[in-house]
Amino acid sequence: MASIRRPLSPAHQSRSYQNGGSPFEVHSPTHKLLSGSSYSSNSPYFGALAVGFRRLLAEIFLPRYSRKGHPRWKRLLYLLLLCFVLGFGLGLTSFGDVDDMGRHDLTYVIKPSTLNVQRGLGDTVGKEKVVLETVNQGLETMSGVDPVDLIPPKQLIIVTPTYNRPLQAFYLNRLGQALRLVRPPLLWIVVEMNSASTETAEILRNAGVMYRHLVCSKNMTNIEDRGVHQRNRAMEHIEHHHLDGIVYFADDDNIYSLELFESMREIRRFGTWPVAMLAQNKNKAILEGPVCNGSQVIGWHTNEKSKRLRRFHVDMSGFAFNSTILWDRRRWHRPISEPIRQPDMVKEGFQESMFIEQVVEDESQMEAISLGCSRVMNWHLHLESRSHVYPKGWMLQKNLDVDVLK
Numbered sequence: 580m581a582s583i584r585r586p587l588s589p590a591h592q593s594r595s596y597q598n599g600g601s602p603f604e605v606h607s608p609t610h611k612l613l614s615g616s617s618y619s620s621n622s623p624y625f626g627a628l629a630v631g632f633r634r635l636l637a638e639i640f641l642p643r644y645s646r647k648g649h650p651r652w653k654r655l656l657y658l659l660l661l662c663f664v665l666g667f668g669l670g671l672t673s674f675g676d677v678d679d680m681g682r683h684d685l686t687y688v689i690k691p692s693t694l695n696v697q698r699g700l701g702d703t704v705g706k707e708k709v710v711l712e713t714v715n716q717g718l719e720t721m722s723g724v725d726p727v728d729l730i731p732p733k734q735l736i737i738v739t740p741t742y743n744r745p746l747q748a749f750y751l752n753r754l755g756q757a758l759r760l761v762r763p764p765l766l767w768i769v770v771e772m773n774s775a776s777t778e779t780a781e782i783l784r785n786a787g788v789m790y791r792h793l794v795c796s797k798n799m800t801n802i803e804d805r806g807v808h809q810r811n812r813a814m815e816h817i818e819h820h821h822l823d824g825i826v827y828f829a830d831d832d833n834i835y836s837l838e839l840f841e842s843m844r845e846i847r848r849f850g851t852w853p854v855a856m857l858a859q860n861k862n863k864a865i866l867e868g869p870v871c872n873g874s875q876v877i878g879w880h881t882n883e884k885s886k887r888l889r890r891f892h893v894d895m896s897g898f899a900f901n902s903t904i905l906w907d908r909r910r911w912h913r914p915i916s917e918p919i920r921q922p923d924m925v926k927e928g929f930q931e932s933m934f935i936e937q938v939v940e941d942e943s944q945m946e947a948i949s950l951g952c953s954r955v956m957n958w959h960l961h962l963e964s965r966s967h968v969y970p971k972g973w974m975l976q977k978n979l980d981v982d983v984l985k
């Protein structure tokens with residue numbers, strides 16, 4: 580570019596500025612760069628470069644130049660050239676720390692576990708090993724977080740059959756508020772018979788939990804079915820949409836601790852734990868569920884003689900399983916036959932056992948969840964009250980009583 584090499588005009592050299600110096604006479608590190616003199620004394624190359632650069636700036640910023648035959652577009656062109664030079668220079672500059680950080684973050688997020696495993700390998704070849712070591716060092720110093728913590732928690736799919744009755748709002752609100760405290764991701768599938776009631780819909784809307792409100796349109800044949808068809812409707816939904824997570828049948832009237840939900844996340848195939856059963860008219864709690872040796876199930880707690888013939892002594896709220904068993908049988912080496920569903924019309928108390936027989940072959944395919952076998956984490960209540968009168972939807976249309984103030 581001819582104009583860059585052109586010397587400054589005499590008019591410019593003699594021009595005096597109000598502050599008494601040249602326009603670039605600023606006492607800052609950039610001043611040296613702009614003046615060029617400090618470089619020219621060391622190397623003729625840097626000197627020439629600095630002079631050229633100074634002239635380029637003068638071409639752009641000195642209004643006098645544009646008046647003297649340099650049209651505006653030329654100044655714009657110079658400005659663009661300057662930006663290009665600066666950008667190019669910045670691009671070549673190595674910001675070691677920033678670059679490292681970016682690389683660490685990426686590797687960290689994509690394959691945390693592989694990194695850790697590979698670090699343990701003593702025979703990793705030369706350069707590759709160095710790279711991995713560097714990345715790992717960066718991870719430890721940068722974040723101080725265990726890579727395992729960055730693996731997203733397993734989704735929980737909580738299935739709840741429900742129906743309108745005096746205590747429904749109490750039960751559903753209580754369960755909803757417990758679920759709200761569970762770490763996401765959690766999907767609450769609530770199923771009603773025949774139609775979705777406004778009462779249930781309202782509670783779900785305000786629960787602050789991700790939910791699906793389903794309807795089971797099958798005719799009830801037996802009052803003893805107690806939610807079986809509704810749970811089956813939920814399983815049909817999970818199967819159809821290939822929902823991936825741990826399925827848990829949480830009836831609306833039971834009590835659940837937060838640690839129970841968190842423990843379920845460690846289940847690989849089928850997990851089980853003991854449940855305390857509290858009956859209204861009995862004066863003791865009955866325990867039902869596995870006897871464990873570490874994570875192995877080695878026997879069953881049961882107190883009810885009438886149910887001795889069951890294969891597995893587990894309550895409906897005492898087990899959870901991987902949802903893929905419902906829609907990916909090959910993965911679990913299960914025969915592909917009928918869909919896995921809860922049986923209806925079976926003797927009371929045998930439902931759970933007959934369902935579990937479709938999911939696992941025996942105890943060797945079960946896992947006792949780590950906290951569960953030594954501690955009760957949920958309670959099955961029998962405190963039903965179907966006969967009480969209550970305001971519909973828990974809305975007060977008119978005063979039920981009159982308070983007379985004296």
Ligand code: UDP
Binds near residue numbers: 741806830961963
């Ligand atoms: N349930 C239902 N419709 C019914 C009876 C029960 O949706 O007609 C639901 C109920 O809300 C609960 C579950 O099924 O979530 C189990 O019912 P219940 O507590 O009466 O049975 P139990 O605990 O005695 O097995």
Ligand code: MN
Binds near residue numbers: 830832960
């Ligand atoms: Mn119940």
